[in-house]
Amino acid sequence: MANPPRIWLSSETPAAGEIVRVRAQVVHIMESGLRLDAAGNAIPRDTLERFSATLGDDVILDWFPETAISQNPYIEFTFKARESGVLKMIWSDQNGVLAEAERAITLS
Numbered sequence: 001m002a003n004p005p006r007i008w009l010s011s012e013t014p015a016a017g018e019i020v021r022v023r024a025q026v027v028h029i030m031e032s033g034l035r036l037d038a039a040g041n042a043i044p045r046d047t048l049e050r051f052s053a054t055l056g057d058d059v060i061l062d063w064f065p066e067t068a069i070s071q072n073p074y075i076e077f078t079f080k081a082r083e084s085g086v087l088k089m090i091w092s093d094q095n096g097v098l099a100e101a102e103r104a105i106t107l108s
Helices: none
Strands: 006-009 019-025 048-055 058-063 074-080 085-093 098-105
Touching: 006 098, 019 048, 019 085, 048 074, 058 074
Parallel strands: none
Antiparallel strands: 006 019, 019 074, 048 058, 048 085, 085 098
């Protein structure tokens, strides 16, 4: 995951109780391990194992993708703004490689 994740938030300064929409995409090969290369050898499996989003100490979303997820996975989710804090998103793959993104959320 050489490139940083792409993140979009509907608002970084939401009012208390406002629904915040998050769009996130990470660059990842997402190789299932079921395909063959030109020489007929199996291409090794290389998939994301987990995506987590937290705001402060609270878990907003925990996702465990399966092999049917496409390359460069995109995820969209919402949450209700209840407090200010840092929205932290972490993608981890089966090889232990992490991609992280953070955005400050400040209630207006």
